[in-house]
Amino acid sequence: MRVVVVGGGIGGLALGAGLRRIGHEVTVFDRDSEVAATGGYHITLDERAQSALARLVAPEIMRRLLASGSALRLRDRDMLWDYRGRLLGYGPDLSGSASIDVDRITLRTLLAEAVGADLCLGRTVTGVGTDDTGIPRVVFVDGASVTADLVVGADGTHSIVARHLAAGPTNHPAGLIGFSGRTRLADLDPAERQRLGTRSTMGIGPRGAALYVGFLDPVGNAALDAPELNMSITTGPTYIWGAMFPESADTDALRRLHGSALQSALIARFRDRKWARHTLEVIARAEPAGVAAFRFNAASTRATDLAPWTAGRITALGDAVHATPPTAGMGAGAAIQDAADLVTQLRSLSADTTDLPAAIGRYEAQARQRGAAVLTAAMRTVRLILATDTTPGAVATATLTPLLAAAARLRPNRRRTANTDDV
Template sequence: MSSMRVLVAGGGIGGLCVAQGLKKAGIDCEVYEAAPGLVQGGYRLHMNVLGGDALRDCLPDGLYELYLQTSRRTPRREVSVMVDAQANEIWARPHVGPPNDSPRPHTAVNRRTLRQILATGLDDQLHFGRSAVGFETDDDGVTLLLDDGSRVRGDVVIGADGIHSRIRRQLLPDVREVDTGMRGMWSIAPLTDELAAQLPDVFYDGFVIVNLGDGTILALGVYDPRRPVAEAVAELAPGAHIDDVAPYVMVTYGNDMGAAPGDDLPDFAHDSPAVLHDALRRAARGGHPGLVALVDGVDESTIAPSAVRHLEVADPWAPSRVTLLGDAIHAMPPTFGAGANSALRDAAALTKALQDVVSDGRDLLEAIGDYERQMREEVFPIMRASADPDAVHADTLPEEARR
């Protein structure tokens, strides 16, 4: 290990990816995660070249191959599609990101599976149930403050602790969280042979938005891994703690961004899964038979309410020994499926910056400053575009989101 010690606040996708990258680079790294373990949080994640290439850079070869094999089968069209309730196509647009045309393109993953892959091999570095609450810096280093009163000394602190980041609130206290007004729910329906036979072909495209015509939308995404997860794990990471996952369709429902919940769309936050499932059924009533069957097949135990928030775009700030990645600095609505990919992009870029400090003797603050500047240039335009209330309905990507 090098003489540099990096402390990561947050064990989400971005925090785990940067830890893998730093470990691969021979840099000492410790991750402090508030949750007691890798809890479920959401289901299917769209992947693009930015996120997929970051995983290639940061993961050992075997774990990267495991990511590819447990990704969704390549769909007939890797695009975002809007349809009406009868599954008639309204428009289709490419996903955000560079061309994605390799023999095994980046498609989609199960979120928990990806986190478990990213956690593999980090056992001694990953500390659950320990939440970062702040930091103290001086000329010689930085101290991470934890909720149990303990203090950990290092050279760099990375705030990867999500939209409610305590690290960001101390570093950039003027950045506000914004409530989009979007309220709804997440769920999954097992992709049984019977259900698969009823779904229209368009539902198997990259990602599908169903415009119900009443100010609400359903968003659908298939997860059907290229290889059974347990089989791939047994070959590529034997002994790793990675759950088996059967094929499913992610089903989300809610109102459009920018409109506050009204009497016709309850907040959902305090409703039971059965009540939420009834709301889903009402939303799909009269739609394509495959849509009705999909909603009927939702597993009620997977239903969870959602409220979409994002961060304001931060003004440039002076680099220091404390930096940020992912949702801690650019939490965005899921409009373009770019949030997780941007966090992974950050992880790979920050790993490279810190590796340059260790291997090439580059000035630490200069390297961190360049990482932050490039992040603002590359990610903030997507962040701005994703917060446009009309973006979800547009049939072309806004200029600032194109790459």
């Protein structure tokens, strides 16, 4: 079977690797000219995502991934804090977790290696449809085109393929604008290093401001102790942070800024919302070139709304079907599971592909259910943040967080943190 995959992100490359491994003729087209031309931040792969990936790539690729990933079981317990930096509580015990965090560039590089010569970079797709005989056809920006037995859109939130299938957008702005960056643990002052610790944390405050600080250490916390296989672009303990504000004209203006100008504007925005100065050190000490802005988009949380088209010889996966905000850390993992399910369905087909639409229908049913579950989890956090931007929500946040912080101080055997009540 001849398969064309539009989009060489995590999901598209995972699908290409899996199809190549079972002997299908596949080509993955991506507009980027380099595999590393993607955000240098991290993604989380839980046990389900890793199991799916192991069905798509060779064992050696999985070993290199684990050697390059930061194990959640090895970090401190996650923490929730308020806009003054006061401890509100801890997350679940992760000591038994099989999940890992990995640099997006690292994972994309490994998957591109698995796809090999079947990855075509620098090819921008501008249209998709069928020819006069009903064969799927993909058109490129230079006017060239290719046909295939099956076309799969793995082209993300603004998917050309999914828009064609649905005859319109498949997701919408979620109401938040995100800003992300990377900061080395060693660049923070000792007190802030002690407060944040070797864990991922989340800070919330009134008026829709939130700051997620993820911890990544693929060297000290490697999921597999095989340094000779480690190819992570992160070479030491690093915080990968994401600031969030409600979408507005003022917030949209920040998206036009870059580097140190954007850092300064973000800090000013948090300070205007009364955040303690030390809580913003992770933003102030970030690598300026890596600070970026992006809009949160989300598909419907109802499975029946996802992939709203009749199954056929053109389909989609990942964010093209169930665009998911990063607030649950499950989007990339869901795309990998989509790819594994699609490969499983295609493996069962006869040589003449007459059963292809039925196989695609079974795959899409699985993708709908998975997407709805992931979106539901991600949107809980989005709605919580947006709720603090209402007058009642802002008052409740400012009133209740000191009480929660006081209760946290009174809990027996709590983990000690630095005094964080400064301004």
